[in-house]
Each structure stands twice: as structure tokens, then as C-alpha cells.
Amino acid sequence: MISEHTGKPAMGVARTLVTWLMIIAPVIFLISIIVYPVLSLMGQFASSVNFSDLFGNSPEASLARDAVYNSLEQGILSSATSFVAGFPLGVILARIHPKLHRFYRSFILLPFFLPSIVVVLAFISLFGRGSPVTSLFPFMTALSSGLTGIIAVNTFFNAPLVAFLTSSGIERSDSRLEEAASTLGAGPLRIFSGIWGRDGIRAAMGAVVLTFLYSFAGFAAPLIIGGPQNYTIETWIYYSVKMLGDIPLGVLFSAVQSLTLLVPVIFYSYFMGKSRSEVSYDSGRMIRRKTNGFAGYAGSAYFSLYVLTEIVILGSIVFSSIDLGWKNNLNFSSYLSLFGTKIRLTFGISPFQPILNTMFYGFLTSVATVSLGLAWITGKRRVGIRSDSLIDSFQYIPLLIPAIVMAFSISVVIGNYISQSLTWVLIIAAQTGIAIPVTLRVISAGFSRIPASLSEASSVLGGNPLFEIELPLSGSVLATAVMFAFAISIGEFTATNFLSTSLFMPLSVEIYSLQSARLVQDSYAAASLLLGLSTLIFYIIQRIGERFVFIP
Amino acid sequence: MSSFLEVRDLNKKYDDSFSLRSINLSLEKGEILTLMGPSGSGKTSLIRNICGLEMPDSGSVFIGGMDVTDLPPGRRGTGIIFQDLALFPHMTAFENIAYGLRARRMENREVERMVRDISATLHIDHILEKYPDRISGGERQRVALARSIIVSPSVILMDEPLSSLDPELRLEVRKDIRRISKNMGLTMIYVTHYIEEGLYMGDRVSVIMEGRILADSNSETLFSHPPDSRVAAFLGYNVIRGTDGNIFAVHPSEISIGTNSTEMIGTVDSIGYEGEFFRISVSYRGEEIEIRSRDWKMCKGMKNGDRISFSFNSTVKLKQ
Numbered sequence: 001m002i003s004e005h006t007g008k009p010a011m012g013v014a015r016t017l018v019t020w021l022m023i024i025a026p027v028i029f030l031i032s033i034i035v036y037p038v039l040s041l042m043g044q045f046a047s048s049v050n051f052s053d054l055f056g057n058s059p060e061a062s063l064a065r066d067a068v069y070n071s072l073e074q075g076i077l078s079s080a081t082s083f084v085a086g087f088p089l090g091v092i093l094a095r096i097h098p099k100l101h102r103f104y105r106s107f108i109l110l111p112f113f114l115p116s117i118v119v120v121l122a123f124i125s126l127f128g129r130g131s132p133v134t135s136l137f138p139f140m141t142a143l144s145s146g147l148t149g150i151i152a153v154n155t156f157f158n159a160p161l162v163a164f165l166t167s168s169g170i171e172r173s174d175s176r177l178e179e180a181a182s183t184l185g186a187g188p189l190r191i192f193s194g195i196w197g198r199d200g201i202r203a204a205m206g207a208v209v210l211t212f213l214y215s216f217a218g219f220a221a222p223l224i225i226g227g228p229q230n231y232t233i234e235t236w237i238y239y240s241v242k243m244l245g246d247i248p249l250g251v252l253f254s255a256v257q258s259l260t261l262l263v264p265v266i267f268y269s270y271f272m273g274k275s276r277s278e279v280s281y282d283s284g285r286m287i288r289r290k291t292n293g294f295a296g297y298a299g300s301a302y303f304s305l306y307v308l309t310e311i312v313i314l315g316s317i318v319f320s321s322i323d324l325g326w327k328n329n330l331n332f333s334s335y336l337s338l339f340g341t342k343i344r345l346t347f348g349i350s351p352f353q354p355i356l357n358t359m360f361y362g363f364l365t366s367v368a369t370v371s372l373g374l375a376w377i378t379g380k381r382r383v384g385i386r387s388d389s390l391i392d393s394f395q396y397i398p399l400l401i402p403a404i405v406m407a408f409s410i411s412v413v414i415g416n417y418i419s420q421s422l423t424w425v426l427i428i429a430a431q432t433g434i435a436i437p438v439t440l441r442v443i444s445a446g447f448s449r450i451p452a453s454l455s456e457a458s459s460v461l462g463g464n465p466l467f468e469i470e471l472p473l474s475g476s477v478l479a480t481a482v483m484f485a486f487a488i489s490i491g492e493f494t495a496t497n498f499l500s501t502s503l504f505m506p507l508s509v510e511i512y513s514l515q516s517a518r519l520v521q522d523s524y525a526a527a528s529l530l531l532g533l534s535t536l537i538f539y540i541i542q543r544i545g546e547r548f549v550f551i552p
Numbered sequence: 553m554s555s556f557l558e559v560r561d562l563n564k565k566y567d568d569s570f571s572l573r574s575i576n577l578s579l580e581k582g583e584i585l586t587l588m589g590p591s592g593s594g595k596t597s598l599i600r601n602i603c604g605l606e607m608p609d610s611g612s613v614f615i616g617g618m619d620v621t622d623l624p625p626g627r628r629g630t631g632i633i634f635q636d637l638a639l640f641p642h643m644t645a646f647e648n649i650a651y652g653l654r655a656r657r658m659e660n661r662e663v664e665r666m667v668r669d670i671s672a673t674l675h676i677d678h679i680l681e682k683y684p685d686r687i688s689g690g691e692r693q694r695v696a697l698a699r700s701i702i703v704s705p706s707v708i709l710m711d712e713p714l715s716s717l718d719p720e721l722r723l724e725v726r727k728d729i730r731r732i733s734k735n736m737g738l739t740m741i742y743v744t745h746y747i748e749e750g751l752y753m754g755d756r757v758s759v760i761m762e763g764r765i766l767a768d769s770n771s772e773t774l775f776s777h778p779p780d781s782r783v784a785a786f787l788g789y790n791v792i793r794g795t796d797g798n799i800f801a802v803h804p805s806e807i808s809i810g811t812n813s814t815e816m817i818g819t820v821d822s823i824g825y826e827g828e829f830f831r832i833s834v835s836y837r838g839e840e841i842e843i844r845s846r847d848w849k850m851c852k853g854m855k856n857g858d859r860i861s862f863s864f865n866s867t868v869k870l871k872q
Binding site: 015451453454458460462464468469472473 | 627630636652
């Protein structure tokens with residue numbers, strides 16, 4: 001404890017103003033880029049909204065109500081299965097601490113950083129008809145289509161997030177409490193339920209709520225493998241706006257989705273605040289145990305099986321790019337085609353353009369998101385605000401608003417003011433907005449570990465606390481934040497797909513466009529490229545992060 | 553003539569339960585002032601207001617005759633050593649010490665010379681290339697001290713800097729700090745809640761409680777004549793209301809245990825041997841009195857519940 005009482009630091013009026021501007025910078029950004037356009041759009045079409053489209057007796061209204069039910073069903077089932085699959089993984093990572101722990105941790109997290117469309121294609125490839133897996137186990141075709149396919153994709157996508165946050169929660173658990181409970185005679189089950197397991201579950205709950213939010217607003221999986229009977233609200237909005245041109249219906253769906261998501265977003269905000277407020281700088285480090293016996297073997301077996309499954313699923317994308325349909329006919333024609341004249345003829349752009357766009361959006365989205373996050377957290381540290389305020393809760397707005405509505409609003413309201421050649425700005429703005437809720441949590445958690453006394457010592461000595469102390473000490477956290485922002489940019493499909501034209505499309509949109517153009521093997525080649533690119537970027541950012549000193 | 557450092561009528565409200573109230577404090581150049589008080593009394597808060605890490609609601613801070621109340625921390629000419637020392641973990645001892653000089657854009661050659669000089673004075677020249685987590689607790693204290701004094705601050709503020717050290721090292725380091733401070737003529741406010749340490753370190757001692765300065769005098773005067781019951785109790789005295797209604801303080805070492813005295817008889821609540829003396833807690837007329845006795849014969853064999861008689865060798869009359 002540095003001080004029993006915390007008061008306002010010494011600041012002039014101008015400096016105070018700048019500091020508060022820094023604190024609300026992300027909120028100003030979100031209001032300008034998301035809230036204002038969405039409200040404008042809603043205001044514009046509110047009078048045209050026909051509530052019978054949702055509450056009436058027409059077949060369309062019945063389908064629309066089904067969409068609400070589907071979203072809830074997919075959200076709940078995906079959350080449950082992601083928890084079941086991811087929680088044990090998190091426990092194993094944190095407690096058994098297998099060899100090559102860091103590598104496995106990164107590898108397990110990889111699917112979360114992949115575009116959802118890549119994961120969907122992987123499931124179609126591996127569990128579709130004609131694959132060696134379904135030849136052996138025909139019932140597994142259920143994983144490539146319909147509700148079971150959507151749940152499987154969502155689980156594969158989100159279980160790593162549950163595992164990652166669970167292991168982080170357990171690793172933050174105070175080992176001294178565990179030792180104290182042990183000396184007081186508590187058994188392993190009681191120590192689990194009362195101490196480290198409780199911390200892990202609390203962290204996992206945050207991930208479960210996020211999983212619900214992502215699955216509720218699922219887009220790629222319901223669109224590609226679900227079919228209309230499994231469309232989520234998000235998919236219906238896309239269908240209504242893009243296909244039917246029925247904007248008022250999209251607006252109505254959007255309002256329904258936002259209202260429904262309000263409750264889980266509040267829960268998420270609660271769990272995040274709870275897990276952060278209990279981080280203690282001087283808490284004892286987690287005890288890592290070599291677990292022997294049944295639990296150890298079962299854990300190791302599950303862990304190995306999961307890693308193997310992940311390798312097979314991800315590998316199937318690459319395999320399909322060189323042998324579509326598993327016909328033992330290996331060839332690289334899809335890659336030649338992807339970089340040949342076909343793409344130029346189909347989309348009218350250079351074959352390298354989507355790759356360049358992907359990198360460009362990823363870079364600028366990371367810079368924008370992390371810059372906003374740094375401004376916010378630095379301002380809070382200067383003013384001495386330790387916990388999240390009401391203003392901070394506005395950062396969760398992107399979780400409430402359907403990405404498709406966000407994109408549509410941006411294109412209508414902001415797109416009117418800028419030329420089409422600046423479409424990339426809109427894409428980056430949308431991706432930044434979507435990345436803010438997650439990335440800012442990462443930055444906040446990292447900075448909370450830097451004792452205020454270090455920044456204050458720097459201030460008193462006349463130095464620059466941000467550049468000389470906080471940034472170097474938070475290097476690994478910033479690398480993680482960049483990684484998250486980059487991954488969200490690469491993987492964001494819904495808004496990007498809506499906003500981009502051929503010239504501005506990134507790889508994820510190119511994959512979908514290739515699928516739509518029936519160039520299936522080419523789409524797998526593009527997906528393999530995206531997989532390789534994601535892995536490479538993920539690896540590079542991690543290595544950069546490791547070079548920094550990390551405050552335990 | 554005004555003092556070198558002056559805090560004038562400083563007020564700062566933190567929450568409903570705590571505020572710094574009408575703080576007045578002065579310090580001459582080269583003087584060491586100990587700021588003592590129990591946990592949560594406002595010691596740290598006060599020095600944070602002095603060095604500019606917090607802004608008072610009202611009142612002023614003058615250093616060297618200049619009003620620095622509105623200046624940011626880096627421009628007040630103060631140095632601070634935090635309880636956790638706040639050594640930058642990503643910098644070597646050398647870089648830590650040189651930090652303030654580099655912030656002032658001094659030339660590298662001059663920085664190098666000054667760091668070497670101060671390190672030699674503080675006997676830490678052999679650990680300059682090491683990181684803070686690779687050096688001992690005592691060495692860390694010296695690096696923190698070097699980092700603060702190398703920029704020649706007008707006033708150094710030390711916030712319980714020895715709290716993380718074991719008792720033996722505490723004694724050694726506190727001697728070093730006082731010796732170095734006096735040799736270099738440093739002006740310092742030293743914060744602690746350890747009475748012996750505070751009395752030893754300070755030329756003068758201020759006692760702060762509940763956000764108010766209750767006493768300010770030299771160590772000997774303060775200890776021999778605590779001004780009121782709260783300060784006396786903090787300094788370890790027994791505060792007792794006599795039969796005549798007067799309140800007086802008696803130090804535990806100024807109480808003798810007897811067998812025949814009919815003056816005061818109490819019941820032993822607890823007794824333990826501490827090496828130099830027996831510490832005995834006695835219930836007397838509903839009050840708890842602490843006795844430190846070197847009377848081996850009397851104390852040996854004494855146990856909880858025994859009734860003992862005792863008398864006071866000297867007492868200090870306190871203000872009502």
C-alpha cells in the first residue's frame with residue numbers, strides 16, 4: 001500500500017482538461033463512430049418500423065421470432081460447451097504446467113484469433129461429406145452443418161478464450177491463501193472451490209459471457225452452414241438490409257438485439273471489474289503442481305486430445321487448399337490461381353491487394369485501438385482513478401450493437417461525408433470500435449500491475465512516467481493488446497464484409513467472395529494464407545512482448 | 553525570518569472519514585524532521601502534498617521562500633523515497649541513480665561522474681550494473697537514497713523507507729541515513745511509525761494523528777514531556793487518571809513492582825520475557841497498565857491472575 005488516502009494529484013487547469021480528454025477519448029471515439037451514426041439511422045427509420053414484422057402473424061414475423069430464439073439458443077449452448085471444453089484446458093495450463101507451456105498456450109489460443117469464416121471452412125472441410133473423418137464416423141457430418149455445426153464452430157472458436165482467461169485467473173490466485181487453507185486442514189476440493197478454482201471460475205465466467213455475446217451475434221457460421229432455419233438476429237439483419245433492402249426491419253432487429261444483449265453486457269462488466277479489483281501486486285505467486293495419478297493422466301490425455309484436434313482442424317484447411325474433397329489428388333493449382341489472372345478478372349484487383357489490405361487494416365486498427373487505450377489508462381493513472389467509472393461502461397457499447405448495423409450506420413451517416421476512395425478509413429473505424437471492449441480490458445489489467453509509486457517517483461525526479469516507466473514495463477501487455485486488436489481486425493468479417501468494396505477487401509472478405517463465386521479451392525488457399533499470416537503475426541508479437549520486463 | 557520549508561495552514565479532504573486539517577509545519581535547512589504517527593494518521597498524505605503528488609484544498613507549501621503549491625512534482629525541488637522504494641525494475645542501479653540527471657538533460661560524462669561519486673560515498677559502486685531484483689535490501693535502500701540525493705533536492709521526503717528490512721538491517725541503514733544526511737547537510741522529512749526510529753532520526757519530531765499535528769518539538773523534550781494523553785499513549789506511556797482527577801503519564805520502565813506496597817494492587821493479565829526486561833500487562837481499576845521490569849526475582853514465576861502491587865517512580869502530568 002503506497003498511501004492510506006488517495007487524493008487529486010497536483011495539476012493545472014489545462015493539464016486537468018487534457019487528462020480528462022484522454023480518459024474519455026475511447027468514449028468520444030465510440031460516440032462519434034458508433035453511437036451517433038446508429039442513433040441517426042434509427043431516428044431516420046424509426047417511423048417506418050413496422051412492429052408486425054416481428055410480432056405479427058405473417059410467415060416473415062414467425063421467422064424473425066425464430067431468429068431471436070436461434071440467437072438465444074446458440075448463445076446459451078455455445079457458452080455452455082465452450083465452458084465445458086475450455087475450463088479444464090485453463091486449469092491444466094495453469095496447474096499442471098505442461099512442458100512447452102508458453103507454446104501450447106499460444107497454440108491453443110490461436111483459433112480465437114482466426115477469422116470465423118476460416119474456422120467455418122475448416123469444419124466444412126474436415127466434417128463435410130467425403131472427408132476421411134466422416135467416412136470413418138458418419139455421424140460427425142453433423143459438425144459441418146445445422147445447429148450442431150454452428151455450436152461446434154462457436155465452441156472451437158471460443159473455448160480457447162475460456163481457457164486463456166481461466167488460466168490467467170488461476171495464475172493470479174494468491175498461493176498464500178492456498179497454503180493457509182491447506183495448513184488449516186482443507187482438502188483439495190475445498191481449496192479448489194474456495195480459492196484457486198473460484199478465481200478460475202470467476203475469470204471463466206467473464207469469458208463465458210463474452211462467448212454468449214459473440215455466439216448470440218454469430219454471423220459467418222449461421223450464414224454459411226446454418227441455413228435460414230438457424231439464422232441469428234445478426235444474420236437476419238444482414239439479410240434484411242443487404243438482400244431485401246428492408247432497412248426498417250434491420251433497425252427493428254438491431255434494437256431487439258441491443259436490448260437483449262444489455263443484460264449479458266452488464267454481467268460481463270461486473271465480472272471484469274470483479275476480477276480486476278482483486279489483483280494484488282504483492283500477492284503470492286500461484287503454486288504449480290505436478291499432478292500425478294488419475295487427475296494428472298486424465299488432464300494430460302484431454303490436453304493432448306485437444307491439441308491434436310486443433311492441429312487436425314487447422315490442418316484440414318491447408319489440406320483442402322491442395323486437395324479439395326480429399327481425393328488424393330495433391331496439387332497447388334489453387335495457389336497459382338489465387339495469384340494468377342483469375343482474381344484480377346473476377347474482382348478487378350491485384351491478387352496481392354487483399355493481403356496488403358489485411359496487413360494495413362490490422363496495423364492501423366492496432367495502432368488506433370492501443371493509442372486510445374493508452375490515452376485512457378494514462379489519464380486514469382494521472383488522476384488516480386483505480387476502478388472503472390460509469391464513463392468506462394460506455395466502452396462496452398460495441399458489444400451491444402450488431403456489427404452489421406454498426407457498419408451500415410457508418411456507411412450511411414459518415415460515408416456521406418467522405419469519398420469512396422477513403423472507404424478504408426470506415427473499415428478501420430469500425431474494426432477499432434469492435435476491438436475496443438476487449439483490447440482496453442487487456443491494457444487495463446496490465447497497467448494495474450505497475451505500482452503507482454514508480455510513476456510518481458519518475459514524476460518527482462522530473463522524468464516522463466509514460467514513456468520511461470509505464471510503456472517499457474507494460475511492453476508485454478501492450479504486445480498482447482496489439483495482438484488482440486490485430487486479431488480482431490483480421491478476423492472481423494461482418495462489418496468489414498458490409499463496408500468493403502473489391503478494392504478494399506481483406507483476405508477474410510476475399511475468402512467469402514471466392515466461396516460465393518464458387519471458387520471453393522481458391523477460398524481454401526486464401527484461408528490457408530490467412531491462417532499462416534495470423535500465426536506469423538501472433539508469433540512475432542509474442543516474441544516482441546517477451547523482450548520486455550514483465551511485472552509479476 | 554521564514555523557515556526553509558514551510559507548510560502553512562494546509563487542508564485536504566480525502567473522504568468523509570479523513571482529512572488533513574490546518575497543518576502548519578516548518579523545517580530549517582539541514583534539519584531532519586521526523587513525522588510520526590500511527591497507521592492512517594496522515595503522514596504519507598502530508599508528504600504527498602508537500603512534494604506535489606497531491607494538491608491541497610487550501611493552504612500553501614513554501615520551499616526556500618518560494619511558493620511551490622501550484623508547481624508540478626518534478627519542479628518543486630523535492631526528492632521522495634517511497635515505502636516500496638519504487639526502484640525502476642527495468643533499469644540497472646546505475647540507470648536508476650542517473651534517472652533524475654538524465655531527465656535534466658545533463659551530459660553523459662557528467663552523469664557518469666556524479667553517479668560514480670555518489671555511489672562511492674554510499675558504498676554501492678560494486679552493484680551499479682545490477683538490476684534491483686539482484687541486489688540486497690540494504691543496497692536497494694542506498695540506491696533509492698542515491699537516486700534522490702544526486703539531483704540535489706532542496707528537501708528529501710522519506711516515507712517509511714526501512715519498513716521492509718529486518719530489525720538488524722534497519723538499525724544499520726538508519727544509522728547510515730542519518731550519518732550521510734548530516735554529512736551532506738540534507739534537509740529531510742522522515743516518516744515512520746516506529747518510535748525509537750523516529751526519535752533517533754529526527755532533530756525534531758512532529759506527531760500527527762487523525763490529520764492534525766499534535767506535537768512538534770525536539771526528540772528529548774517530546775519523549776520526556778508528551779503534551780497530551782494521545783501523544784503520550786502513542787509514545788508508549790501508560791495514561792492514567794489519578795484519584796484526584798488529574799491525568800498523568802507513566803512510562804512502563806518507570807514502574808516498580810513490590811510486595812508490600814499498599815498503594816496500587818493489580819492483577820496480571822499477561823507476562824512475557826523479552827531479554828532486556830519482563831513485559832507485564834496488569835489490570836488496575838478497569839485500566840490496563842503495561843510494566844517493563846528488570847526485576848528478575850520478582851517476575852520469575854509470576855503468572856496470569858497473580859495479584860501484584862506496584863508503584864510509580866516518576867510521572868508526567870498531562871494537560872486535561
